[in-house]
Amino acid sequence: MRTIKILERVLAVIPIMFVVAIIVFLFMRLTPGDPVDIMMGEAGFVSAGEIENLRQEFNLDKPLYVQLYIFLADAVHGDLGNSFVKHAPVSKLIAERLPATIELALGALLFGLAVAMPIGIISAVKQNSAIDRLSMAGAFVGISMPPFWLGIILMLIFAVLLRWLPVSGRLDYSIKLQSITGLYVLDSILTANWPALISSLKHLVLPSISLGAAVAATVARILRSSMLEVLRQDYVFLARAKGLPQRTVIVKHALRNALIPTVTVVGLQIGVLLGGNMIVETVFAWPGLGRLVVQAIFARRFSPVIFLWCRAQ
Amino acid sequence: MDAQVITLSQRLYPLKYLFQLWKRNTLQFLRELWGNPSALLGALLVLLVVLMAIFAPQIAPHDPTRGKLRNQLLPPVWQKGGSTEFLLGTDVQGRDLLSRIIYGARISLSVGILAVGISALIGTGLGAIAGYYRGTLDAVISRFADILLAFPFLIFAIGMMAFLGPGFTNLLLALTLKSWVEFFRLARGAVIAEKTSEYIEAAKVVGQSNPTIILSEIMPNIIHSIMVLGTLRMGSLIIAEASLSFLGLGIQPPTPAWGSMIADGRDYLITSWWIATLPGLAILVLVLSINLFGEGLRDILDPRLKIE
Numbered sequence: 001m002r003t004i005k006i007l008e009r010v011l012a013v014i015p016i017m018f019v020v021a022i023i024v025f026l027f028m029r030l031t032p033g034d035p036v037d038i039m040m041g042e043a044g045f046v047s048a049g050e051i052e053n054l055r056q057e058f059n060l061d062k063p064l065y066v067q068l069y070i071f072l073a074d075a076v077h078g079d080l081g082n083s084f085v086k087h088a089p090v091s092k093l094i095a096e097r098l099p100a101t102i103e104l105a106l107g108a109l110l111f112g113l114a115v116a117m118p119i120g121i122i123s124a125v126k127q128n129s130a131i132d133r134l135s136m137a138g139a140f141v142g143i144s145m146p147p148f149w150l151g152i153i154l155m156l157i158f159a160v161l162l163r164w165l166p167v168s169g170r171l172d173y174s175i176k177l178q179s180i181t182g183l184y185v186l187d188s189i190l191t192a193n194w195p196a197l198i199s200s201l202k203h204l205v206l207p208s209i210s211l212g213a214a215v216a217a218t219v220a221r222i223l224r225s226s227m228l229e230v231l232r233q234d235y236v237f238l239a240r241a242k243g244l245p246q247r248t249v250i251v252k253h254a255l256r257n258a259l260i261p262t263v264t265v266v267g268l269q270i271g272v273l274l275g276g277n278m279i280v281e282t283v284f285a286w287p288g289l290g291r292l293v294v295q296a297i298f299a300r301r302f303s304p305v306i307f308l309w310c311r312a313q
Numbered sequence: 314m315d316a317q318v319i320t321l322s323q324r325l326y327p328l329k330y331l332f333q334l335w336k337r338n339t340l341q342f343l344r345e346l347w348g349n350p351s352a353l354l355g356a357l358l359v360l361l362v363v364l365m366a367i368f369a370p371q372i373a374p375h376d377p378t379r380g381k382l383r384n385q386l387l388p389p390v391w392q393k394g395g396s397t398e399f400l401l402g403t404d405v406q407g408r409d410l411l412s413r414i415i416y417g418a419r420i421s422l423s424v425g426i427l428a429v430g431i432s433a434l435i436g437t438g439l440g441a442i443a444g445y446y447r448g449t450l451d452a453v454i455s456r457f458a459d460i461l462l463a464f465p466f467l468i469f470a471i472g473m474m475a476f477l478g479p480g481f482t483n484l485l486l487a488l489t490l491k492s493w494v495e496f497f498r499l500a501r502g503a504v505i506a507e508k509t510s511e512y513i514e515a516a517k518v519v520g521q522s523n524p525t526i527i528l529s530e531i532m533p534n535i536i537h538s539i540m541v542l543g544t545l546r547m548g549s550l551i552i553a554e555a556s557l558s559f560l561g562l563g564i565q566p567p568t569p570a571w572g573s574m575i576a577d578g579r580d581y582l583i584t585s586w587w588i589a590t591l592p593g594l595a596i597l598v599l600v601l602s603i604n605l606f607g608e609g610l611r612d613i614l615d616p617r618l619k620i621e
Contacts (some may be wrong), residue, residue: 141597144548145597145602146559153590153593160582274468
């Protein structure tokens with residue numbers, strides 16, 4: 001029964017994605033600024049014949065509904081067309097950038113959970129103690145802070161003033177790394193390239209914290225409140241009465257049930273991570289998808305990158 | 314003639330009822346706010362920023378958009394080389410940072426208030442109608458809301474701004490076009506839950522019309538949740554505006570907006586730290602106080618949602 005429910009939910013996403021794709025396509029094409037004109041503007045002088053050829057190549061000479069059909073048909077086959085400016089298949093551009101975004105999102109998630117789990121548990125167990133009050137105040141500041149500003153502050157302190165960590169990028173220029181998965185940390189472990197591992201980890205720290213701080217704050221607050229609720233239940237009382245040690249009561253009995261609402265929130269936070277990384281990637285010049293999208297928007301190249309963003313949901 | 318007067322006052326009854334409710338509750342609300350120190354602090358700080366924004370021309374020591382190049386990159390007063398003329402220093406064009414921050418409050422506040430207000434109005438209205446009447450209309454609006462929900466907020470807003478072009482009105486449009494959905498879902502769910510209550514049955518038996526039931530019977534019961542959601546969303550909308558302006562898609566120069574001021578200061582981070590950091594501090598203080606007030610508001614108005 002549950003499998004059918006899940007399947008239903010998943011299948012219901014398909015028509016929604018379809019409509020989203022159509023909207024995105026119309027956005028791309030109906031925006032003022034012809035892609036070929038912009039492309040030619042960058043290339044210098046070109047003859048009218050060449051422009052005509054390009055229009056044909058990109059199917060821009062066909063009616064809008066035919067273009068839409070081609071776009072959707074290609075997208076279903078995994079072909080996202082060519083970037084009008086970079087002359088590379090968009091799917092290739094995305095494949096290059098996606099690992100960077102995944103690495104940053106994973107780093108942020110890891111940081112968020114590593115901070116939130118102990119804080120959430122300890123604050124609930126020691127409710128109204130100094131630790132509880134202090135960490136909840138911290139979490140409150142965390143959800144009220146613009147992530148890009150946190151990034152700049154961290155950059156100022158740890159990269160500019162203390163010089164402990166690099167300002168931007170993913171790896172020192174002097175270090176060569178063989179790319180296997182595109183996740184630099186994983187690649188450097190796989191190839192036993194220790195200098196690269198240290199360098200990539202150092203580059204990952206500040207962006208992960210800036211992106212993960214909001215996640216940490218949100219998750220810590222939810223975990224604390226659901227822990228508080230669970231700790232009041234009879235079965236926890238019983239576990240204590242049985243004489244189980246505090247640690248067992250908290251980890252085995254309380255935490256397990258308190259995690260259920262928390263996991264839902266963590267799932268929702270992944271959407272926040274994908275949205276927030278456009279900003280954080282811009283701050284730290286992180287060569288990921290978010291930055292590609294921002295750059296694409298500024299160049300008015302509405303490549304189907306945005307479409308992929310929607311599919312990533 | 315008499316009959317007309319009666320129908321008019323009957324028509325106005327929902328509004329009058331809401332107003333009386335509001336008058337009675339305001340006093341009680343202020344009393345409870347007094348007993349909640351963090352919410353009170355939040356409210357006072359928000360009030361301070363609002364006053365700062367309203368009286369910006371009187372308070373600001375300098376013109377926020379014009380500066381002299383010979384004053385460029387002056388540090389704040391407490392640092393070596395700083396002067397009392399420019400308390401928080403100047404930016405690369407020699408403009409007074411304090412004046413720009415004071416004027417910047419206008420953008421953040423007006424975007425926050427207008428975006429929340431419009432979204433709440435549209436969302437609650439549609440939600441109440443959809444939840445009360447159900448049927449095709451409900452199905453259509455709900456599907457549309459689902460589609461909007463498929464987009465992450467910031468990505469949607471960035472895409473919209475790229476499509477519409479920068480500017481204040483477009484910024485409002487981009488933010489409200491997505492944020493009404495939350496109000497819609499809240500109002501719709503609440504109306505569906507309230508609709509089966511006995512007091513609604515009673516109102517129907519008495520012969521009240523559907524619009525009257527929605528406005529004078531259901532609304533007073535759900536308006537608190539809407540207000541709480543609105544206050545808590547205002548902070549994230551202000552951050553969204555700052556993010557868009559930071560990317561250069563929101564408010565355009567020379568109008569001072571906190572987000573774009575941070576972006577301006579990024580290039581001078583090594584030599585002049587104050588340009589990028591101080592406007593961010595202003596965002597933090599404003600959003601923090603709105604959230605403090607919002608959480609207090611929730612504890613007072615909607616204790617069911619209270620997080621311990």
